[in-house]
Amino acid sequence: MTLASTASALLSAALLAGCGFQSFARSDAAVERAAAAVRAEEQSRLELVEPLLAAADGRVDRGAAERVRAAAGPAGAGLSGPAATPEARAAGERAQADLRAALLRFMEGAERTPRLRADPAYRAAQARLEEADGRVAAAQRRLLDAERARQAVHGVGLTGLHAGELAVDGARRLTEGGGSQLVAGTARITAGLAGVVGVAWELR
Helix, strand or coil: CHHHHHHHHHHHHHHHHHHHHHHHHHHHHHHHHHHHHHHHHHHHHHHCHHHHHHHCCCCCCHHHHHHHHHHHHHHHHHHHCCCCCHHHHHHHHHHHHHHHHHHHHHHHHHHCCHHHHCCHHHHHHHHHHHHHHHHHHHHHHHHHHHHHHHHHHHHHHHHHHHHHHHHHHHHHHHHHHHHHHHHHHHHHHHHHHHHHHHHHHHCC
């Protein structure tokens, strides 16, 4: 009875570990894909900055254009460099936010120039940039969803770990406590195994 209970606990723990590893790997891969999509959309937006400035050349304050170019440099460097560490990701996000703010100020100035507002080339460049902004925002939402899903998977895995520990503790009680721990040990094994199997099903 004790040997069978211990074997069942270990078997269920192994089942949970296998399912959990696959689920963790899938959730990590989903986050990596979503992060790569964000970076790709941000790169596309960056490539539209210079055409916008060129279309407005000479008709908008030069200082505003230079501020956009100054912000574009760090934003581009953040996309080409490694983003594995939290610090690098945070720096990249700040650079993208600075670029977006500089572009908004630039376009606000352009809106006060009637000839530029009527220029088809500028309007087309502005529309392409705004479409890129929308794609960046959508990619960022998908990344946030993927990160939340990964957190949920890890939370379920932690619950399964506790359930496995409960089953193993029940087996230990039966082994060491003899008849005095029969009820408590059996109850813990039953509850633990039920929890492990339930979590393994969630992580399948």
